[in-house]
Amino acid sequence: MKIYVRERQKVGTGVKQPRFRVVAVTSEAEDKRQLKVEGTHxxxxxxxxxxxxxxxxxxYLEEMPDESHGKMK
Incomplete structure (x- = not known):
C-alpha cells in the first residue's frame, strides 16, 4: 500500500497548520487492505x-517548477 502526499502550497513556514495533503492511496488487490482517508490535511x-x-x-511527491504549471506532456 502506498500513500501519496504533497506539501500544501498556502502554508507558510512557522505556521502551526498541517503541511501535507493526501493526493492518492493505492492498495494491492491480493492483500485486500483498504484505507479510507477522512481528512485532507x-x-x-x-x-x-x-x-x-x-x-x-x-x-512524497516533488514540487512542480513554476514554469511548467498547467502544461501537460
Whole structure:
C-alpha cells in the first residue's frame, strides 16, 4: 500500500497548520487492505503513524517548477 502526499502550497513556514495533503492511496488487490482517508490535511507525524499502522509506504511527491504549471506532456 502506498500513500501519496504533497506539501500544501498556502502554508507558510512557522505556521502551526498541517503541511501535507493526501493526493492518492493505492492498495494491492491480493492483500485486500483498504484505507479510507477522512481528512485532507495532515501533519508529518500523523502521516507516519497512519502508514505504520496500515503497513503502507509514504511517497512524497516533488514540487512542480513554476514554469511548467498547467502544461501537460
Amino acid at each position: 495532515f501533519r508529518k507525524t500523523e502521516l507516519e503513524q497512519i502508514a505504520a499502522d496500515a503497513g503502507a509506504t509514504i511517497v
